[in-house]
Amino acid sequence: MKNSKEISASVISRLPRYYRFLCDLHSKGVIRVSSKELASIMGVTASQIRQDFNCFGGFGQQGYGYQVEQLKNEMSEILGLNEIKTAILIGAGNLGRAVASQLSFEDKGFKLVAIFDCDPLFKGMKIRDLPIKGDDEIEAFCNEAKPDMAVLCLPADKAPEMVDELIRLGIRSFWNFSHYDIHRKYPDVCVANVHLSDSLMTLSYKIKNNDGNW
Amino acid sequence: MKNSKEISASVISRLPRYYRFLCDLHSKGVIRVSSKELASIMGVTASQIRQDFNCFGGFGQQGYGYQVEQLKNEMSEILGLNEIKTAILIGAGNLGRAVASQLSFEDKGFKLVAIFDCDPLFKGMKIRDLPIKGDDEIEAFCNEAKPDMAVLCLPADKAPEMVDELIRLGIRSFWNFSHYDIHRKYPDVCVANVHLSDSLMTLSYKIKNNDGNW
Numbered sequence: 001m002k003n004s005k006e007i008s009a010s011v012i013s014r015l016p017r018y019y020r021f022l023c024d025l026h027s028k029g030v031i032r033v034s035s036k037e038l039a040s041i042m043g044v045t046a047s048q049i050r051q052d053f054n055c056f057g058g059f060g061q062q063g064y065g066y067q068v069e070q071l072k073n074e075m076s077e078i079l080g081l082n083e084i085k086t087a088i089l090i091g092a093g094n095l096g097r098a099v100a101s102q103l104s105f106e107d108k109g110f111k112l113v114a115i116f117d118c119d120p121l122f123k124g125m126k127i128r129d130l131p132i133k134g135d136d137e138i139e140a141f142c143n144e145a146k147p148d149m150a151v152l153c154l155p156a157d158k159a160p161e162m163v164d165e166l167i168r169l170g171i172r173s174f175w176n177f178s179h180y181d182i183h184r185k186y187p188d189v190c191v192a193n194v195h196l197s198d199s200l201m202t203l204s205y206k207i208k209n210n211d212g213n214w
Numbered sequence: 215m216k217n218s219k220e221i222s223a224s225v226i227s228r229l230p231r232y233y234r235f236l237c238d239l240h241s242k243g244v245i246r247v248s249s250k251e252l253a254s255i256m257g258v259t260a261s262q263i264r265q266d267f268n269c270f271g272g273f274g275q276q277g278y279g280y281q282v283e284q285l286k287n288e289m290s291e292i293l294g295l296n297e298i299k300t301a302i303l304i305g306a307g308n309l310g311r312a313v314a315s316q317l318s319f320e321d322k323g324f325k326l327v328a329i330f331d332c333d334p335l336f337k338g339m340k341i342r343d344l345p346i347k348g349d350d351e352i353e354a355f356c357n358e359a360k361p362d363m364a365v366l367c368l369p370a371d372k373a374p375e376m377v378d379e380l381i382r383l384g385i386r387s388f389w390n391f392s393h394y395d396i397h398r399k400y401p402d403v404c405v406a407n408v409h410l411s412d413s414l415m416t417l418s419y420k421i422k423n424n425d426g427n428w
Contacts, residue, residue: 010224012419016412020393043398079415080422094312099410101308108411109418148421173421175414179234184257190424192417194410196313197322198230200389201293203406204323205226207362207387208294210404 007055022072034065081109085148092117092132096153100127114141142169149173156180221269236286248279295323299362306331306346310367314341328355356383363387370394
């Protein structure tokens with residue numbers, strides 16, 4: 001099994017997809033799956049699956065296949081989904097509300113514990129039983145609850161100041177929907193960026209070059 | 215210059231980021247930038263930038279740097295941002311509304327021309343001056359307007375049937391926020407997937423393994 005630092009970003013980015021397919025197989029009552037079958041379902045090669053799994057010490061027995069439930073549980077363990085981290089969400093506009101209301105955080109390793117917005121119009125409104133609090137309550141909340149992660153759904157121009165503040169308050173990981181490049185100022189924090197406009201431009205490129213999915 | 219089929223997915227996925235940084239430099243009045251300067255701003259290596267740009271025939275002169283405006287325009291051309299494709303959006307829930315209202319499609323190569331939802335509650339509501347139409351109007355609209363792309367903001371269980379219908383109506387590219395794996399049934403269409411829950415699970419992994427951004 002490789003040290004986590006040696007595992008490439010592209011292997012890591014494929015883990016959630018393995019996990020999703022394994023959950024699906026498990027929910028359908030499938031007990032065992034070969035790398036060949038899993039590859040065919042996922043549209044990748046069996047060799048890629050074996051290589052990826054080998055980064056974590058492999059999970060199967062040669063010629064025997066993988067136990068679906070066991071592999072799903074190991075994948076969940078690797079992804080840290082069983083260790084629930086607390087999260088706050090900053091910015092309750094359309095995007096923030098979509099993220100807070102449509103996504104199930106709990107089975108992805110997080111629990112959403114508070115939502116903040118600078119607009120007093122939102123104050124007191126609720127999303128998933130969480131009242132939207134004002135930005136002026138962030139400091140007291142963080143000092144008290146010490147959340148692990150912040151979801152940033154605020155405009156890029158407001159993000160730098162907010163990130164400074166959140167880092168001062170002890171937050172060290174961010175799910176970042178803004179275009180602010182947190183890592184340039186804070187190289188040591190954990191960040192997953194969601195760049196919707198980059199994704200849309202990539203689709204434009206694919207259409208221009210008539211590429212299929214990859 | 216490489217054939218577009220030979221350019222790796224990871225190079226392509228970096229192009230929108232180059233484009234964003236070049237737009238930013240251009241808006242700040244920067245005329246010329248060296249690969250070393252651009253690398254430092256973007257937090258990558260100068261060698262990676264040169265390698266990536268070489269896939270498209272390179273853009274600079276040795277020791278002279280890149281003309282920011284020209285490079286921005288070439289990048290826009292490569293991404294196909296100047297050739298506006300028409301897009302419809304399916305699913306006007308929180309996520310669909312966030313995507314339709316918060317994202318500027320026009321400068322990313324697309325024009326949003328219609329929004330559909332199966333819920334009659336939404337009918338007649340407007341997002342960005344576009345009235346939300348009922349699902350029963352999709353066929354007539356597609357036959358008339360022949361849109362190029364569909365943004366899928368509907369639940370995964372409703373996606374397969376909708377994709378069958380849209381493909382029957384001539385749509386060949388999708389910006390897919392649902393978890394439905396379009397490419398398994400239709401390997402030849404263009405798809406960019408946005409898997410928010412995969413991104414959240416990746417963040418969980420990074421936190422567990424105390425990885426920084428990459």
